[in-house]
Amino acid sequence: MFKGNLQLELGNFTLDSGKFAFDSTGVTVLFGRSGSGKSTLLRALSGLDKDTRGTLQFGNEVWQNGRKALPVERRDIGFVFQTAALLPGKTVQSNLDYAIKRVPKGRAHGPSPQEIIDRVGIGYLLDRSVDNLSGGERQRVAIARALLTRPRLLMMDEPLSALDWRAKTELLTLIESVIADYQIPTLYITHTPVEVERLASRVVFMADGRITSVESLTEATTRIDSPLFTEEGPVSVLHGVMGAIDDDGLIAFESTKADVFTFWLNRAEHANTPTPKTPKTQARLRVLARDVAIARQRYSDISMLNQIPATIDRIEADPETHRQAVFLTLDDGQTLIAELSRRSVATLDLAAGQSVFGLVKTAALMDQ
Amino acid sequence: MQIFGYPLDVDPILLTLEVAAITTVVLLMIGTPIAWFLSQMRSRARIFLEALVALPLVLPPTVLGFYLIIAMNPDGTIASLLRDIGIHQQLTFSKTGLVIGSVVYSLPFTVQPIMAAFEALPMPIVDAARTMRAAFFDRFFTVIVPLARQGFLVGSVLTFAHTVGEFGVVLMVGGNIEGQTRTVSIAIFDHVESFEYADAHMLSIIMVIFSMLVLMFVYALNRKLQIKQA
Numbered sequence: 001m002f003k004g005n006l007q008l009e010l011g012n013f014t015l016d017s018g019k020f021a022f023d024s025t026g027v028t029v030l031f032g033r034s035g036s037g038k039s040t041l042l043r044a045l046s047g048l049d050k051d052t053r054g055t056l057q058f059g060n061e062v063w064q065n066g067r068k069a070l071p072v073e074r075r076d077i078g079f080v081f082q083t084a085a086l087l088p089g090k091t092v093q094s095n096l097d098y099a100i101k102r103v104p105k106g107r108a109h110g111p112s113p114q115e116i117i118d119r120v121g122i123g124y125l126l127d128r129s130v131d132n133l134s135g136g137e138r139q140r141v142a143i144a145r146a147l148l149t150r151p152r153l154l155m156m157d158e159p160l161s162a163l164d165w166r167a168k169t170e171l172l173t174l175i176e177s178v179i180a181d182y183q184i185p186t187l188y189i190t191h192t193p194v195e196v197e198r199l200a201s202r203v204v205f206m207a208d209g210r211i212t213s214v215e216s217l218t219e220a221t222t223r224i225d226s227p228l229f230t231e232e233g234p235v236s237v238l239h240g241v242m243g244a245i246d247d248d249g250l251i252a253f254e255s256t257k258a259d260v261f262t263f264w265l266n267r268a269e270h271a272n273t274p275t276p277k278t279p280k281t282q283a284r285l286r287v288l289a290r291d292v293a294i295a296r297q298r299y300s301d302i303s304m305l306n307q308i309p310a311t312i313d314r315i316e317a318d319p320e321t322h323r324q325a326v327f328l329t330l331d332d333g334q335t336l337i338a339e340l341s342r343r344s345v346a347t348l349d350l351a352a353g354q355s356v357f358g359l360v361k362t363a364a365l366m367d368q
Numbered sequence: 369m370q371i372f373g374y375p376l377d378v379d380p381i382l383l384t385l386e387v388a389a390i391t392t393v394v395l396l397m398i399g400t401p402i403a404w405f406l407s408q409m410r411s412r413a414r415i416f417l418e419a420l421v422a423l424p425l426v427l428p429p430t431v432l433g434f435y436l437i438i439a440m441n442p443d444g445t446i447a448s449l450l451r452d453i454g455i456h457q458q459l460t461f462s463k464t465g466l467v468i469g470s471v472v473y474s475l476p477f478t479v480q481p482i483m484a485a486f487e488a489l490p491m492p493i494v495d496a497a498r499t500m501r502a503a504f505f506d507r508f509f510t511v512i513v514p515l516a517r518q519g520f521l522v523g524s525v526l527t528f529a530h531t532v533g534e535f536g537v538v539l540m541v542g543g544n545i546e547g548q549t550r551t552v553s554i555a556i557f558d559h560v561e562s563f564e565y566a567d568a569h570m571l572s573i574i575m576v577i578f579s580m581l582v583l584m585f586v587y588a589l590n591r592k593l594q595i596k597q598a
Contacts, residue, residue, distance in 0.1 A: 048495050051410075072498045079499040085492035087511065098510070102501040142496075149500050 004056035006044040015040040015209045022214045024185040026201030037209040038189045047072045078151030080159045084138035086130040093126040099148040107150040120144040136167030154186040193228045197237045197286050222335045224316045224325045234289035234337045242283040253285050260332040264305045266362040291364035292338035295357045306360040380555040388531040391470040399478035407486035422476050429536025436469050436541050461543045469541040470531045477526040485519020518593050525586045
């Protein structure tokens with residue numbers, strides 16, 4: 001649990017968070033445009049800036065009270081910076097050793113260093129100098145190093161922003177699974193909605209140096225004016241279980257409850273990706289509302305494999321366009337959003353409470 | 369000692385090197401914390417302090433020498449301070465005085481390059497060390513000094529070379545006592561005054577070669593120590 005009210009002035013920028021209190025379990029994403037104060041808030045929360053003022057409590061520990069602050073060295077934070085911030089001129093191994101050597105005896109438990117190194121996939125890099133690594137490799141080393149400090153809390157400041165798209169995809173998957181496996185509470189900064197939707201348990205929205213709201217991911221993705229929605233329009237994030245690739249190159253994504261829904265994903269083009277998901281893993285499915293159509297009945301003579309039974313919860317109009325967002329409740333309580341034209345809503349005579357089917361092409365779910 | 373058949377008095381050379389070496393070591397110990405505090409200051413007092421450190425760069429050495437003589441005379445501030453901690457020593461016209469004068473005179477040559485290096489530190493790396501539980505002195509010696517090594521190199525070489533080449537302050541504070549305060553630059557002055565041009569030549573050419581070598585060494589090492597940023 002984080003509780004407090006922090007102020008920090010950096011040059012021309014003033015952070016004045018306002019009172020806040022939010023759970024620290026899972027992944028808390030700090031989200032906002034550039035210049036909204038995400039990084040400054042993270043610096044204030046970490047204690048890295050000596051000019052931080054205000055109050056901060058982590059669980060029962062007081063981390064900041066006015067000018068008095070618990071030194072960063074004693075907060076047990078693993079920090080991953082935008083640039084990997086490795087010690088230049090040294091090998092990967094000696095960079096990791098820097099962290100390992102300074103872990104107090106009381107915290108040296110959990111997975112062995114070797115296990116962490118294997119998990120992050122940098123075993124083959126140990127003897128290389130960090131000066132000769134690619135961006136993705138550097139960031140992997142930084143993640144391993146942060147884990148090796150045996151943190152109670154991970155902080156990541158836009159760890160993917162300096163990487164190319166392939167490294168981004170690989171590292172996002174890595175971060176997602178590492179956080180889930182090691183169960184370390186994480187604060188994560190990004191301005192990319194996809195990262196929020198893949199990782200977040202809750203979202204701290206920021207604007208003009210203030211925290212504007214703290215919402216669960218579900219809350220944040222089920223209101224039409226969510227800051228998470230970009231020019232792609234509204235997005236639904238479904239939680240479920242991902243299966244293995246079948247002979248047709250399709251993957252089943254099912255609700256954790258039996259017989260509620262099955263989305264078929266087309267993964268054919270990704271069949272050769274280096275790290276295929278092991279069968280039956282917890283996963284999230286990101287569905288753009290504009291890729292979802294609505295039918296009043298199930299069709300058999302149509303190519304759409306994904307016809308998901310649902311109930312209309314409500315219909316909201318976007319005040320700025322003619323489009324309407326239809327919020328569908330699936331049988332396990334999750335929300336699927338469909339973006340329709342006003343004419344479609346009128347023609348089908350859609351209204352809250354109706355039983356309908358949400359239609360999504362498999363190809364639309366390919367790029368997950 | 370003879371070089372190319374010419375007699376060479378090595379005493380001034382040895383004395384000069386000794387004073388310069390001691391001054392460099394003392395200044396590294398004093399100048400490093402000064403450079404650090406200045407680089408970390410965000411208050412307005414910093415402008416004043418930076419100017420104060422740079423003052424020896426612009427003051428005529430005679431002005432500096434004058435105040436140093438006053439401060440170091442047997443009843444002056446420095447001498448009485450030293451007496452309070454049990455050191456009874458004459459400062460003016462002695463090697464100790466020479467070192468004190470050189471420390472003041474060369475201060476900016478140590479502080480400025482090191483301060484510039486501290487200001488250019490890639491802060492995420494230092495911050496990362498903190499999150500890995502490296503407390504101040506730990507990260508200072510394991511992260512900050514290695515990252516700022518170019519500043520330390522330039523600072524110490526410039527300090528050493530500048531002290532070797534000083535004249536005005538040495539003359540005023542140390543005078544011209546053979547084997548005690550007669551440095552190379554004073555000896556050259558002395559030779560010229562007495563029309564011993566051959567001797568003056570010998571020492572002068574040694575100074576030219578020495579200075580050239582020092583500068584080439586700095587530039588070469590500077591290139592080699594460059595830190596790859598990524």
